[in-house]
Amino acid sequence: MGSWRVYPAVVVGGFRRYATYRVATAAGVFTNTVFGLILVYTYLALWEARPGLGGYDQAQAVTYVWLGQALFAMLAFQGGGFEVELMERIRTGEIAVDLYRPVDLQLWWLANDVGRAVFQLLGRGVVPFVFGALFFPTALPGEVAVWGAFLLVLMAALVVSFAIRYLFALSAFWLLDGQGVAQALMVTGLFCSGMTLPLNAFPGGLGEVVRVLPWAAQLQVPADVLMGESALWEALVFQGAWAVALLAVGRLVQSAATRRVVVQGG
Amino acid sequence: MEAFIELERVEKVFEVRRRTGFLRRERRQVRAVDALSFTVARGEMVGYIGPNGAGKSTTIKMLTGILTPSGGRLRVAGIDPSRERTRLAHRMGVVFGQRTTLWWDLPLIDSYKLMHRMYRIPDARYRENLDRLVEHLDLGELLDVPVRQLSLGQRMRGDIAAALLHDPEVLYLDEPTIGLDVVSKTRVRDFLRELNAERATTVLLTTHDLQDIEQLCSRVMVIDHGRLVYDGALAGLHEAGEGERTLVVDLERELPPIEAPAPARVVRVEGPRQWLAFPASEPAAGLVARIVAEYPLVDLSVREPDIEAVIAKMYADRTDRAVP
Amino acid sequence: MRGASRAVEGVRAYGLIAGMWIRSTMAYRASFVLTVVGNLLLTGLDFVTILLMFSQVDALGGWTLPEVALLYGLSVTAFGIAQLAFGSVASLGGRVRDGSFDTLLVRPVPVLAQVAADRFALRRVGRGVQGVVVLGWALVAVEVDWSVGKVLLVPVTVVCGAVIFSALFVAGGAFQFLAQDAAEVQNAFTYGGTTLLQYPPSVFGRDLVRGVTFVLPLAFVNWVPAAHLLGRPYPLGLPEGAAFAGPLVALVCVLPAAAVWRLGLRSYRSTGS
Numbered sequence: 001m002g003s004w005r006v007y008p009a010v011v012v013g014g015f016r017r018y019a020t021y022r023v024a025t026a027a028g029v030f031t032n033t034v035f036g037l038i039l040v041y042t043y044l045a046l047w048e049a050r051p052g053l054g055g056y057d058q059a060q061a062v063t064y065v066w067l068g069q070a071l072f073a074m075l076a077f078q079g080g081g082f083e084v085e086l087m088e089r090i091r092t093g094e095i096a097v098d099l100y101r102p103v104d105l106q107l108w109w110l111a112n113d114v115g116r117a118v119f120q121l122l123g124r125g126v127v128p129f130v131f132g133a134l135f136f137p138t139a140l141p142g143e144v145a146v147w148g149a150f151l152l153v154l155m156a157a158l159v160v161s162f163a164i165r166y167l168f169a170l171s172a173f174w175l176l177d178g179q180g181v182a183q184a185l186m187v188t189g190l191f192c193s194g195m196t197l198p199l200n201a202f203p204g205g206l207g208e209v210v211r212v213l214p215w216a217a218q219l220q221v222p223a224d225v226l227m228g229e230s231a232l233w234e235a236l237v238f239q240g241a242w243a244v245a246l247l248a249v250g251r252l253v254q255s256a257a258t259r260r261v262v263v264q265g266g
Numbered sequence: 267m268e269a270f271i272e273l274e275r276v277e278k279v280f281e282v283r284r285r286t287g288f289l290r291r292e293r294r295q296v297r298a299v300d301a302l303s304f305t306v307a308r309g310e311m312v313g314y315i316g317p318n319g320a321g322k323s324t325t326i327k328m329l330t331g332i333l334t335p336s337g338g339r340l341r342v343a344g345i346d347p348s349r350e351r352t353r354l355a356h357r358m359g360v361v362f363g364q365r366t367t368l369w370w371d372l373p374l375i376d377s378y379k380l381m382h383r384m385y386r387i388p389d390a391r392y393r394e395n396l397d398r399l400v401e402h403l404d405l406g407e408l409l410d411v412p413v414r415q416l417s418l419g420q421r422m423r424g425d426i427a428a429a430l431l432h433d434p435e436v437l438y439l440d441e442p443t444i445g446l447d448v449v450s451k452t453r454v455r456d457f458l459r460e461l462n463a464e465r466a467t468t469v470l471l472t473t474h475d476l477q478d479i480e481q482l483c484s485r486v487m488v489i490d491h492g493r494l495v496y497d498g499a500l501a502g503l504h505e506a507g508e509g510e511r512t513l514v515v516d517l518e519r520e521l522p523p524i525e526a527p528a529p530a531r532v533v534r535v536e537g538p539r540q541w542l543a544f545p546a547s548e549p550a551a552g553l554v555a556r557i558v559a560e561y562p563l564v565d566l567s568v569r570e571p572d573i574e575a576v577i578a579k580m581y582a583d584r585t586d587r588a589v590p
Numbered sequence: 591m592r593g594a595s596r597a598v599e600g601v602r603a604y605g606l607i608a609g610m611w612i613r614s615t616m617a618y619r620a621s622f623v624l625t626v627v628g629n630l631l632l633t634g635l636d637f638v639t640i641l642l643m644f645s646q647v648d649a650l651g652g653w654t655l656p657e658v659a660l661l662y663g664l665s666v667t668a669f670g671i672a673q674l675a676f677g678s679v680a681s682l683g684g685r686v687r688d689g690s691f692d693t694l695l696v697r698p699v700p701v702l703a704q705v706a707a708d709r710f711a712l713r714r715v716g717r718g719v720q721g722v723v724v725l726g727w728a729l730v731a732v733e734v735d736w737s738v739g740k741v742l743l744v745p746v747t748v749v750c751g752a753v754i755f756s757a758l759f760v761a762g763g764a765f766q767f768l769a770q771d772a773a774e775v776q777n778a779f780t781y782g783g784t785t786l787l788q789y790p791p792s793v794f795g796r797d798l799v800r801g802v803t804f805v806l807p808l809a810f811v812n813w814v815p816a817a818h819l820l821g822r823p824y825p826l827g828l829p830e831g832a833a834f835a836g837p838l839v840a841l842v843c844v845l846p847a848a849a850v851w852r853l854g855l856r857s858y859r860s861t862g863s
Contacts (some may be wrong), residue, residue, distance in 0.1 A: 023771040034778035037798070038786045042643075042650070045793040049647040180621065183628030187635060196639040203645040280861060332695040334859045348859065355698035367693050371614040383606055384699060412617070 006103055007111040014082075014115020018123070025123045028073055032128040036069040040136055046201075054200030055229060059139040064198050064223050066132030070125035071154075074117045075161040075218050077189040079182055082113040082162075083169035087181065090172040096261050106166065106250055113162050121154075139227050146225075149232040153225045156239035160217040163246030164189075170250065173257040193218045200224075214242040270436065270468050271306040271329065276338035278324050278492075298324040300492035301338070308435070309466035311458070313479035313500075316489040322472045325489065326438055329470070330360055343435060356385060359429030363441030366425055368413040374424050375409040378431060385432040392431060399427040402457055419450025426454065430461070437461070439471040443478055455481050476500075476570050501547045512569040513542040513553060518562035526553060538564070546570075596700060603699035607707035615712055622713065629716030633670075636788060637662055637724055651792035656731035657820055658790060663725025664744075664812035665787035668751025669780075670718025676756045678708045679763030680780070683770035686858065695859075702851060705763065734819050743815055743833065750836030751811035755780065757840075757847035764847075764854030783808050791817070791825050799825050810839040 018025075043061040047053055056064065073080075086109060089095045098105060133140060141147065168185045175181060190196055192215035199210050199220040210216060217239040224230035278299040284292045299321045306312055316322050327333040328340060331347035331354055340347065345354045368377040382392045400406050403423040408416060416424060422442065429437060442458075443451045459482060461467050473479065479486050479500055486503055488496035496503055515524065516539050523532040523540065530544035530553050544553055550568050557563060615622050640662060644655045653661075682705055685691040694704045725748075734740060762776030769775075783806075791799050791813045803809040803826055817824040818833030 021771060023769055024774065027769075027772040027774040031774045031778040031782070034782045035785070038782060038789075038794075041794045041798070042789050045651045045789070046643050046647060049650060053646055180624040180628055183625060183632055187628070187632050191635050191638070196635060197642050201646065202642060206642075327692065330696050332692050332859065334856075336860070351695065352698045352700075355696055358696070360693075360696045362693060365690060365693060369610055369614060371617045372610065376610065376613065380606060380610055384603060384697065 003102075007107060010108060010111035011115040011118075014112040015119045016115075018116050018119040028124045029127045032069040032072055032124060033131055036066055036128050036132055039065045039068070040132070054198055056198065056200065056227075057139070059137045060227050060229075061198070062132065062136045063138040063140060063227060064219075066129050066136075066138065067223050067226065068195050068219055069132070070121070070129040071157075071219060071222070072195070073120035073124040075157060075193075076117075076120075076165065077193050077195050077218070078186040079165070079189065081116055081165055082109050083165040083185070084182075086166075086169040087172040087178050090169070091178060099258055099261060105254060106247070109166065110159070110162050113165075114158065117158050141226065141228060146228065150222060150226045153222045153232070153235050153239065156236060156243060157218045157222050159243045160214055160239055160246065163243055163250055164214060166250045167246065167253060170253045170257055173260060188215060192216075194220045198223070214246060217242050268308050269305040270308040270310075270343060271304075271470070272339070272341045273305070274303050274339040275301045276303070276325075276328065276340050277301060277336045278321075278328060278333065279336045297492050299328070299335075302489070302492065302494055303338075304487060304494060304497060306468060306470065308468055309462070310485060311462045311469040311483050312471070313483035313486040314470055314472045314489065315474075315479065315486060320490045321492040322489055323440065324492075326440060326470070326472065330358065330438060331355070356432065357435050359432070359434035359437045361422075361425050361429045361437070361439045361442055363422070363439070363444045366413065366421055368421065368424055368428060370414050371412055373410045373412055374405065374416070377413065377424070377428055378409075381428055381431045387432050391433070395431050395433060396427075399430060402460060403427050404453065417450075419446045419453070422446060422450065422454060423457075426457070430467075434467065436468040436470070439469065439473075441473055442471060443473065443475055451475075451477075458482055510543045511546045511550065513544060513550060513557075514567050514569060515540045515542065515557060515561070515563065516565040518564055521561065524557060524561060527556065600700040600703035604703040604707045607704060608710035611707065611710035612712050625713040626716050629713045630720055633666070633717040634720050636666070636785065637720070640788065651790040653790040653792065653822075656728050657816075657822075658788070659724050659728035660732055660816050660819070661790060661812050662788045663721055663728045664747055664751060664816060665784050666721030667718055667725050667748050668721075668811050669755050669784040670714070670721050671748070671752035672755030672759060673780075674711075674714045674718060675752075676706050676759040676763075677714060678710065679705050679759045680766075680773060680776055681709070682763040683766035683773045686767065687770045691858070701855060702760065706760075732820060735821070739834075740819055743819065746834075747810075747812065747815040747836055750840040753840040754808065754811055754843045755783070757843035758783065761847040761850045764851040767854035767858045779806070783811075787812050796825065803828075807839045807843065810836050 040062055043065055044058060047056065047058045047061045051057070053061075071077075076083075086095075089098065098108075101108075132138065165185065168181055171181055172178060192199075192210055192213055194210075194216070199207065199216055201207075202210055211220065221230065221235045221239060225232060225235045276299060277297065280296045280298055282294050282296050284294065302321075302325065314322060314325070324333065328335050329342055329347060331351035334348040342354060343357055345357075347354050368374065369380070378396060381387070382389075387395070400409065403426065405420075405423060405427060408420055408424065413421060413424065426439075426442070439458075443454055446454065455478065458469060458471075462469055462482075469482075471478065471482070484499065486496070486498070486500050487494060488503065512533075513530075518538065520538050521540075523535055524542065526532065526542055526544075530542050532540055533543045534541040542553070544550070554566065557566070637659075640655075640658060643650060644658075648654070650658060679702075682691070685694075685705070685708070694701055694708075697704065729744070758780055759776075762773075762779060765776065766773055786794070786802065787808060791809070794802075799809070799813075803814070814824060814828065815833045815836065816822075824832075
């Protein structure tokens with residue numbers, strides 16, 4: 001397992017690395033705000049035509065949009081987190097070196113991604129969210145406890161997001177094509193997370209399916225906790241179950257991949 | 267001799283912005299090239315050297331039309347490169363040592379076919395040039411190999427051929443031997459010598475490897491801090507910089523310092539190994555013969571002075587002279 | 591006509607370079623097929639979202655599904671063409687940062703053609719194909735009093751839309767000469783633009799519609815001509831015949847884009863960064 005003191009340092013390193021891209025961060029804030037604007041208007045029209053859709057009122061739908069934009073970079077819905085680097089290391093074979101390091105591969109990358117995510121939340125998430133709250137009617141809670149619960153759920157969402165992307169990245173051990181994997185990650189990440197439409201607004205059976213998939217733990221569940229549509233323990237059980245399951249599968253796949261690397265000699 | 271490349275007090279000034287505080291920024295002008303003047307005659311082969319950041323690549327970029335000079339007059343084949351970049355492109359070839367322009371996933375020959383059409387090279391001339399380059403650079407068996415499978419040396423040869431298919435009058439080479447093994451270096455140098463001798467192609471090459479210059483160039487220009495600090499023969503450079511080579515001698519046993527004929531002298535002794543410094547402008551043969559005759563020798567090697575050291579020394583000397 | 595001959599030279603070079611990239615892609619055939627399918631799926635997501643919305647409502651902003659599909663088809667087809675042809679300009683910042691942009695400047699062909707054809711990605715046809723399919727269905731499904739003028743308006747609108755989006759890609763690329771890390775700003779206008787246009791103008795705030803009509807005239811990609819086809823009033827009072835102004839608007843977009851490109855390139859050549 002190595003020294004536990006390594007991981008906090010990796011978190012800080014991940015944060016710092018992203019913090020150096022000031023211009024890119026500002027550009028991202030701008031883009032997230034523009035996309036938020038476009039989505040807000042379409043949702044307003046949708047909820048005007050069908051008030052109460054998915055149990056949300058208009059203000060809740062608007063809040064959902066800006067939350068999605070705020071978490072977009074943090075949870076890397078369309079990729080762009082640690083997995084890009086991990087896949088590149090697998091492709092070039094440098095991963096063989098990592099496997100012999102005295103640190104746990106999965107934990108190491110998790111720490112790295114936590115650092116990145118914390119920066120993205122602060123650097124890219126806060127401004128679009130505040131912009132949305134200032135210029136549109138939103139449904140934000142007044143109690144500090146709800147915000148605390150929300151932060152807790154957000155951390156769990158990050159772990160699930162990490163676990164999903166870790167699995168996608170490890171597929172690079174078997175698939176040569178990084179482009180295809182990135183696309184699959186993007187399609188599922190945007191659609192199944194509810195970035196294009198809240199999952200509770202999905203119709204019928206499709207809605208029931210997407211709401212129990214792990215992607216629901218990323219945006220739908222935190223949104224529901226923030227807006228009082230879901231109890232904290234319910235959310236944490238759902239997210240926790242998926243996190244544990246996916247991380248465990250990740251470890252299994254990782255050991256299979258390790259054997260493969262050892263057998264092939266990298 | 268006809269001047270092919272002419273620079274008259276050419277300048278390149280960059281504005282650099284530096285963050286000095288959270289929001290404060292400082293603007294500073296950096297003179298990458300400062301009143302640079304030289305001419306290169308048609309058919310000359312010139313080495314262009316200097317430490318990193320001295321202004322070498324800025325000069326090459328102005329000569330090739332990539333960058334516009336901030337001042338002065340610059341002509342290549344009578345053309346102002348920054349104004350008539352595309353017209354000049356037909357008459358020059360460029361090889362960036364660390365950056366291939368070949369198509370990574372395609373067989374080498376495909377990149378040449380692209381050059382054929384992009385430069386509108388007449389069919390007969392293309393075929394003739396290709397045959398000649400393939401023969402001289404030994405590319406025959408590589409033509410159908412995807413570029414990504416070529417070794418560094420093979421790729422460099424491939425890149426040089428790509429730059430010459432359209433019969434350029436001038437060839438710019440940026441670190442053409444960097445990272446190559448000894449055999450590949452020799453092959454590239456042999457080819458360049460032939461090219462220059464047979465086709466009178468003007469060649470300007472930047473390098474960190476003094477042997478490139480030694481074996482290829484009758485003339486070397488040294489640039490530092492954007493100014494030309496030396497222009498002449500390589501031997502003269504060593505004199506100007508009082509460059510010294512080092513002879514490393516391994517004797518059979520520990521002995522007192524070797525008594526070498528001046529100006530050669532022992533500079534260091536470590537057990538049976540001794541280091542002798544001697545002027546770079548003098549051949550090593552005499553000194554070596556003398557030691558072989560008089561001492562029980564196991565092995566010896568000659569170390570070239572590196573360019574950085576020579577230039578640093580030149581600078582030190584110039585400052586010394588300025589302050590008597 | 592020096593400009594015209596340069597344009598011809600540019601198109602020729604574009605063809606040569608794009609051809610090389612297509613052949614490079616075909617070196618990994620299976621991967622290519624996979625990414626085309628992936629691209630179809632990815633770009634189709636937007637329409638799936640629209641379908642999901644219409645599974646809950648009959649009209650959005652007063653527009654029916656076939657009508658919104660018409661907007662979608664026009665916007666995505668035009669954007670698909672532009673992205674296929676000029677999308678690579680968006681990665682110019684990377685080329686400038688790693689210094690490989692210089693290698694393009696020593697070639698005897700126009701730089702814009704080289705940048706646009708760089709890494710030419712045939713898989714991007716997915717978006718256009720998907721747009722054409724939706725457009726085809728929408729044209730059959732909508733109720734329009736077809737006339738010769740209206741029939742002609744459809745292809746003219748697609749072409750003009752493609753030109754408008756292309757101008758946006760080029761201008762965005764030129765912006766990266768100044769700020770190499772700001773590539774994402776461009777996405778707000780290109781991808782943001784095509785997303786915006788997939789929904790009826792009646793959905794959006796008046797100021798936004800005004801901006802998209804008069805400042806950055808994206809509205810001529812589909813909103814204005816589609817409103818004419820469907821006989822719907824456009825939220826802003828536009829003169830009669832505005833639906834046919836596409837070619838003029840396209841020209842108005844191309845000229846500043848070309849100027850900005852030249853400016854950006856000049857600034858690069860004087861600063862080297």
